[in-house]
Amino acid sequence: MKVSEFSKHALFATLRCGELCIDMSPFVVRVRSDISELAEDIGRMYQDFPVLSPNSFADFHVEVSYERGIRRWVRPLARFYFDGRPSFIPLPVHQAFPMLEWGINWCVAAHSHSFLIVHAAVIERQGMAVVMPAPPGSGKSTLCAALINRGWRLLSDELALYDSKNKQLYGMARPVSLKNQSIPVIQAHTPAAEITLPVPDTTKGTVALLRPPSESVQQVKTPARPTWIVLPRYQADAEASLESLNKGKAFMLIAEQSFNYNVHGREGFEAVGDLVDSCECFEFTYSRLSDAERVFDDLLASQIKG
Structure with missing residues (x-):
């Protein structure tokens, strides 16, 4: 039911x-x-x-x-x-x-310490996952919301669940949190998207929740292989720019954004290392969602061809 x-x-x-x-x-x-x-x-x-x-x-x-x-x-x-x-x-x-x-x-x-838990959005296509760890204000949830309405599967917009045993990513495919200006941006980007009424005056400003796509919920038990780590950053009027990210910096970023890295001790260190080693790592600056969609589609195409 x-x-x-x-x-x-x-x-x-x-x-x-x-x-x-x-x-x-x-x-x-x-x-x-x-x-x-x-x-x-x-x-x-x-x-x-x-x-x-x-x-x-x-x-x-x-x-x-x-x-x-x-x-x-x-x-x-x-x-x-x-x-x-x-x-x-x-x-x-x-x-x-x-x-x-x-x-x-x-x-x-x-x-939930059976997983390494990272504050990150996770989306998937053709079994390959993008992990987007980022601090508040980076635009990761906006980017995530846009991409899951353009063919990518939602795993999570907040919590990446990494299983260090099978080296796969899981997510709960729950509603996506939108804040402030991202609400009208997504409403304009995907008019058919189902979004709650905006709630003003929270500690995070005005917030609303986007209903996850039905297909993402139906596939929630299917894990994805970590393939890319992308650090997004929204910058007004910027041209889309995808630049390589040093894996040492990526390691530190994932460790800093992990809720239970210290709890896992040595296993946490090894899990972050495995996650980073399995991925291509990038920094991504964007202002237009249409440009972001093109860049992510190109990432996927290059991986398939490679």
């Missing part, structure tokens, strides 16, 4: 009693909420995701619910809970869905 097969009433009822177990492979997340607007956003953004039996094992038990007491009624706030414990400060209730997304990211990054 998929999320889309629930009526609005049934989905909210399932959320209220904490029985919504969503298969976000490679993890299962059990979600509870008493916020009807959050149920609507989950219904739209996760419509293609499988729902498991309420008795299924879940890796993470999360909740986003109204703050108790008077704040339930006066300027209502929502709070995120992990395993029944409040985990972050409460936020205005209209930020409930972004809070859920941020909370799930935190759960995975802080607790």
Whole structure:
């Protein structure tokens, strides 16, 4: 059964009693909420995701619910809970869905040490993956959102999951986070894209979530071979420029952007080394998404010919 097969009433009822177990492979997340607007956003953004039996094992038990007491009624706030414990400060209730997304990211990054987890977008085509590690403001999520609507498969826009045993990349194919000016940019680039209403005044500015392509969700259990590491940088009015990146610098970048590099110790060092060694590494400056699409298509074509 998929999320889309629930009526609005049934989905909210399932959320209220904490029985919504969503298969976000490679993890299962059990979600509870008493916020009807959050149920609507989950219904739209996760419509293609499988729902498991309420008795299924879940890796993470999360909740986003109204703050108790008077704040339930006066300027209502929502709070995120992990395993029944409040985990972050409460936020205005209209930020409930972004809070859920941020909370799930935190759960995975802080607790899933079977993978080397890197703050990076990952997309795939013909079995070959591009890893785009970058700090906030680099334009990686905008670039990721554009490319997955032009034939690339989404693995993740935030968390690259690298399995050091089989040297493959995995992702959860969850909604893509768009911020500030990237929202109208993607709306203009892909008018048919399904995007939540923009949420203003968050700690990250105005945010919205883009529904992942159905094909990406359907293939979420299929890993990809790391082939390129691309450090993107948006620069207004710049011509598209793809330049080689020294592998030593790429190693340091991946290590710095990894959430659990230190947790893995020597194995983490070796995992980052293996990941970098398996990839061609580049720095990419762009301003126009059409140019970016051409550059990434050329990367793919050169790999196939080579």
